[in-house]
Amino acid sequence: MLDTLDDTHLDTIGAAVSGLRLTTGGSGLGSGLARSLTGRAITGAATTAADAWRFTPGRTVVLSGSASEMTNRQVDRYRKIAPSLAVDVVRTLEDATALRDEILAFVLAQDGGPAPLVYATAGPDEVRRLQEVHGRQRVSTAIERLFGTLAAALRERGVSRFVVAGGETSGAVTQALGVTGLRVGPQIAPGVPWTASLDGAVDLALKSGNFGDEDFFSAAQRLTDPRA
Secondary structure: OOOOOOHHHHHHHHHHHOOOOOOOOOOHHHHHHHHHHHOOOHHHHHHHHHHHOOOOOOEEEEEEOOOOHHHHHHHHHHHOOOOEEEOOHHHHHHOHHHHHHHHHHHHHHOOOOOOOEEEOOOOHHHHHHHHHHHOHHHHHHHHHHHHHHHHHHHHHOOEEEEEEEOHHHHHHHHHHOOOOOEEEEEEEEOOEEEEEEOOOOOEEEEEOOOOOOOOHHHHHHHHHOOOO
8 A cells, every 4th residue: 555745756656656557546647657667757747737728718616515524624625715605405496497596606606816716625514514414325316416406507608718626526417518538737746636627618627525625626727827
């Protein structure tokens, strides 16, 4: 079992396992393997991707459905600097269409500054309580459906960049947007790049729970606009 503290450790692990036929681990391992096999440095690869990449014009939104420890910290930090709205999970079960429309109006009302954040992220105790009362699968399905329909409605109204936290949430968003394939762009954090749909309609930063540091949401936007 191996773990890392920074990108240089990924290079060390990549070099150590590059001769093996099969390796398993987080997606960050792929970057260390790639650099070991190609001999390209971290900064060189990242700079090349960033320089060649062109972001899709339009607005950005941050959607968070993950309940992981790191995502909770990312949400807490980002809420201090950006407009944010917590999803009422009970209403996703009882009045999802009206709730989506209210969230849609909130996001579109924001003009300038950091991208608005919509989050269903909660601590483990609250997640457990909601699941016990309403059922684990029912709650998860309702939240995923809400984020999917919200993303589709936002896309129709000019939002073209989506920063999404949570594996299931990312799946719901990409399906709702009709994304069938992605081009990989500049890295935001180990294992998490900006991507673009093959038709060029949207840019997506998709991360599962514990990827990235506490500044992840802001870091993603700084790549789209250094002034962010």
